Amino acid sequence: MxxxxxxxxxxxxxxxxxxxxxxxxxxxxxxxxxxYKLAADKNTLQRIVQTPYRGLIYDRKDHLLVQNTAVYDLVVVPREVKQLDSARFCELLQIPIEGLRTSLRAAKKYSRNKPSPIVQNLTTPDLAAILDRLGDFPGFHIRDRMARAYRTPNLAHALGYVGAITPAFLEKPKYAKYQAGENIGISGLESYYEQTLMGRRGVQYKMVNVRGVEKGKFRGGEFDTLSVAGQDLHLSIDAELQAYGEKLLAGRRGSIVAIDPKTGEILAFVSAPHYDPKQLTGKGSGNRYMALLNNPDRPLFDRPLMATYPPGSVFKLVNELVALQLGVVKPETGFECNQRLVHCTHQHEYPANVSLAIKNSCNPYFYQVMRAAVVRGQSPNRFEDARLGLGQWQKMVKSFGLGEKLGVDMSQEKRGLIPSPEFYDKLRGYHHWNFKTVYSLSIGQGEIGITGLQMANVLATIANRGWYVTPHFVRGIGNGGPLPQYRERHYTAVDTAFFKYIIPGMQMVVDGRGGTGNLASLAQFGISVAGKTGTVQNPHGFDHATFAAFAPVEAPKIAIAVFIENSGFGGVSAAPAAGLMIEQYLRGKVAPHRKTWENWVMYGDFTKHLH
Missing domain, CATH: 1.20.5 (Single alpha-helices involved in coiled-coils or other helix-helix interfaces)
Structure with missing residues (x-):
């Protein structure tokens, strides 16, 4: 009980x-x-959302790239608007009356009780010109906020931009806490790290009279909450290297991606043509955005993440490693340069081993390497044998981070394509294709497609002898490190012991006599470079040029991939660009006598070598 x-x-x-x-x-x-009934006492309650201070963005040397600056918005609370003298109001604001009506309709549709923007990005002089007379228009208020200000003309594609949240965004539960007119990261790092940069909003309740004059805090501020500033981002980008890369590709179309192999930190991320991030800030940014969007050169297109190309001869490195792992070739295996199998681009010595084959980029050699990897007699039916072999080949190739999104801290990454047996079944029909159908994959052509970021990551994987850390831009958040997923190692399906066999040939490409990548050599500075040139077939014009490398060979600090569209041979255009970037990063400068090559990359007519 x-x-x-x-x-x-x-x-x-x-x-x-x-x-x-x-x-x-x-x-x-x-x-x-x-x-709200205090109108009889000439007072009303105003709920003011305090937008927190947005986090700043720094480069790897703590140079400030993105900061905040104060701007002012004129907002309206529709339920507070009385008899509005539209003509007088528009004269004060210097705005068209039809624009005002459109904004008011949008504000009422959004909410009658919450503020909506009428005019944004007012400067201090703009504010001074209207502030004294604004009290004649109940329901209209000034809201101060912080807008983004860029201290660099570079890195626009990675940084992204901040803009006013759209009605479509506001309808999504994810953005329920945002208000009309507030800023939000639209693209790039500003979007990916929005919650980190944004911080936490605060709220204040104030009493104001009908003329908008503050009469003090409501109940002494007992219901107010403080905002919490967003956290800063510390990028892995080297701002000087980034600026140099954008300078090299000014006037070109293409990309440069440089990675620190040991950490996966992205050192440079060049998309050409590029634009100044300041173009998407302040008054008129909407018009400037549309101009960029309609530009036939597509400066808004993020080439390192979104453009997929056949990798060309650089892909021969991956094919060789897969064949070594399968045991169908050895480092000393030689194959005849049999041009009845596939055309070879130039005369060269007999490819008696993998090093000579890589140095001379012998197409028939790598045709036979991949054939040995795919056609292994696993079935008496030659079509089924090819299906089985290609399926195993695809899984091993994808372990290099190809054919799938790597998981970089940007949302617009493309996965590329490493074709599977099912892909060719759909394209050609079940048991209607064999190795001769897909042989172009052996030299990095055909249906295969990879991004510039993926190619740089492949070179980082080779530099590490078989593993990579997912490439990422942010090396530190606030006082901490990167996100947990950017600290893990990912190993390929190829044993680490095999990677050492392809690196001597890559060194011969750059520093060997007659190597196709001699223009990337930095031997004069005591820097060893291992690389591979590539020429990517393009059915719509001149071929694309590519070159990928890492350096120093003994203790790699940078892996790089360069694509230059419609530039032909990789050794002529992409190789010198990569060599200059490596020199800039490792030495901190480009030697004066090397300015000739700098000018060649920037202004040279690469097409002269294509006739």
Missing amino acids: QYLEGRKYVVQGIFLVVALIFLTRLFFMQVLDGT
Whole structure:
């Protein structure tokens, strides 16, 4: 009985607490509702959302790239608007009357009780010109906020931009806490790290009279909450290297991606043509955005992440590693340069081993390497044999981070394509294709497609002898490090012991006599470079040029991939560009006598070598 008696008091206590909470909430709601009736006393309650200070963005050397600057917006709360003299209001604001009507309709559709923007990005002089007379127009208020200001003309594609949240965004539950007119990261890092940069909003309740003059805090501010500033981002980007890369590709179409192999940190991320991030800030940014969007050179297109190309001869490195792992070739295996199988681009010595084959980029050699990897006699049916072999080949190739999104901290990454047996079944029909159908994959052509970021990551994987860390831009958030997924190693399906066999040939490409990548050599500075040139067939014009490398070979600090569209041979255009970037990063400067090559990359007519 005592036990039951005790439980009775506990239950009564719980009911009492719940009742008190309910009454307290009811009282608070009545107080808030009642304040809207204070019009009789010429006062009303205003709920002001305090937007937190957005986090800043720095480069790897702590140079400030993106900061905040104060701007002002004129907003309207529709339910507070009385008789509006539209002509007089538009004269004060210097805006067209039809624009005002459109904005008011949009504001009423959004909310009658919440503020919506009428004019944004007012400067301090703009504000001074209207502030004294704004009290004549009830319902209209000034809201100050922080806008983005860029201290660099570079890196626009990675940084992304911030803009006013759209009605479509506001309808999504994910953005329920945002208000019309607030800024939000639209693209790039600003979008990917929106929650980190944004911080936490605060709220203030103020009493104002009908002319908008503040009469003090509501109930002494007991219901106010403080905002919490967003966290800063510390990027892995080297701002000087980034600026140099954008300078090299100015006037070209293509991309340069440089990665620190040991950490996966992205050092440079060049998309050409590029634009100044300042173009998408301040008054008129909407018009400038449309101009960029309609530009036939597509400067908004993020080539390192979104443009997929056949990798060309650079892909021969991956094919060789897969064949070594399968045991169908050895480092000393030689194949005849049999041009009846596939055309070879130039005369060269007999490819007696993998090093000579890589140095001379012998197409027939790599045709036979992949054939040995795919056609292994796993089925007496030659079509099924090819299906089985290609399926195993595809899985091993994808372990290099190809054919899938790598998971970089940007949302617009493309996955590329490493074709599967099912792909060719759909394209050609089940058991209607064999190795001769897909042989172009052996030299990095055909249906295969990879991004510039993926190619740079392949070179980082080779530099590490078989593993990579997912490439990423942010090396530190606030006072901490990167996100956890950017600290893990990913190993390929190829044993680490095999990678050492392809690197001497890659060194011969750059520093060997007659190597196709000699223009990337930095031997004069004591820097060893391992690389591979590529020429990507293009059915719509001149071929694309590519070159990928890492350096120094003994202790790699940079892996790089360069694509230059419609530039032909990789050794002529992409190789010198990569060599200059590596020199800039490792030495901190480009030697004066190397300016000739700098000018060649920037202004040279690469097409002269294509006839």
